[in-house]
Amino acid sequence: MPIPAPNLYPDFNIIRLSHVELFVSDLAWSRAYYVDTLGLQVTFEDADAIYLRAMEERGHHCVILRKGTGGEVGVLGFKVWDEGELDKAEAWFKTRDLPTQWIERPFMGRVLRTRDPWGVPLEFYAQMDRLPVIAQEYKLYRGVKPLRIDHFNLFSQNVDEAVKFYGDMGFRVTEYTADEETGRTWAAWMHRKGGVHDIAFTNGTGPRLHHMAFWVPTPLNIIDLLDLMATTGYVSNIERGPGRHGISNAFFLYIRDQDGHRTEIYCSDYQTLDPDLEPIKWDLKDPQRQTLWGAPAPQSWFELGSTFQGASLTESDLKAQPIVAP
Template sequence: MPIPAPELYPPFNIIRLSHVDFGVTDLAASKAFYVDTLGLQITDEDADTVYLRALEERGHHCMVLRKSETPHVKALSFKVFDEAQLDKAHDWFKGRGHRVEWVERPYQGRTLATHDHLGLPIEFYFKMERLEPIHQKYALYKGVKPLRIDHFNCFVPDVDAAVGFYNEIGFRVTEYTEDEDSKRLWAAWTHRKGGVHDIAFTNGLGPRLHHTAFWVPTPLNIIDLCDLMATTGYVSNLERGPGRHGISNAFFLYILDPDGHRIEIYCSDYQTVDPDLEAIKWDLKDPQRQTLWGAPAPRSWFEHGSVFTGVEPRPSSLGASPIIAP
């Protein structure tokens, strides 16, 4: 199925992804992983919650960790252009029969909670408390030196349907993988902020969160993180990489946090600001689409994901499969 023409004048204006809200079973262990090992900065915490930001970010947080009985994802959040966009988003989702609710979130202004076509929980806001810049406080640069949150990737049972829905609200496709036999999409990368993606979709049991990605300065930071994790008790949390993707051209490493939430450490993709930029098509059978160089992805990378609160994943009807490591 051809990808849709980009919607250049969407019903409301999303600027970028903003933050993810994780349920974690051992808050101290998660804090040690994200702060002491990866290098995210604590902006607030109490006995049940930790708020984190990366080093270039001015907003209060890009990740929330909440003590929970079971691991889960509460919501994926996006920032809109101004207050008026929140009302436009509210009316658009309500008009299509989606649940809409104005919710209170610490350190944020008005926040709209709703869901996409699969029930995946998404939230929108305009105002978040600003913090002082720390990007030149190099004494704070620890771990992999995470600069900013970069994207989400979600398992979905029908990538064509996901691309169609998110295209309606302005997400433009940059690259995609098509199964040549069925002509259906196996994966697609879509953006708002001018990188390769803010949110991507991968065929599989879903909706589930495949990973959250953080941008780092250089590939050497990723190599340093491998050394650090291998010598501080996290060697088994190294799932895939390092390597370079064909799609996005990014240098990558995939790791698992103590609850199994997957994190990608990521750098070196390219700019996609032009609204008329043509999407790049990949064949599912091309071995360099997922790994330009490096070891093939393990089976866990195609099967393991984080569940969303209150959402029952559905199996995909597309049986096509990429190359999987033995």
């Protein structure tokens, strides 16, 4: 299907992605992985949860690690322009017969909880507690030196429908992969904040979270992380990379924690600020779309993902397959 024209004047104004809640089976293991190894900063912790932020972030958290059924995702969070936009968002979701609920969330103001048509749990807020600037506290930098959360990527059972729904919310397509044989979209990258993507959708059994991603300063930080993981007991958690994507032009590495949650370490993509920027089209059969250079993605990268709490899985009927590593 053709990529729809962007909605430049959506009914409510989303600024950017904000945070994700991951359920993990062992908080101590997860703390060692995400804090001591990757380098995220702890902003609060108790017996049930650990709140984390990256080095450039002023908001209280971008990741919540919560003790529970490992491999599940509690929610994807987005920041809106102001409190009035939250009321507009509630009305927008209600007109689509989707559930809405006002909830209490620590370290945040009013939070609107809802789900997309496929059951992905979403929440929107306008104000999160602000913390002191630590971007120049270089003694705190560890691991891969994560600067900020960059995007989410989801498995979707129908990418064209996901693009239409999130496009109605104001997300704009920057790049996409077309399956020329069926005329359908196999994957799409969509943004609000002016990068390549805040959220992306990849064909597959869904909805599931494929990965969250963190922006880092340079490719050398990724090499340093690989050396660290290879010599501290995490070599088996390295899944794919390093390499460079054709789509987004980003230098990347994919790693997975013991519960299966996948993280992309990411740098060197480009800005997409102009509202009339035309999406870049890729053919599914072009191997450089997923890997400009580097080894092809392993089978696990196409098949494994984190489930969303309360969402039922549906297999995609689009059976097209890109290049997979032997």
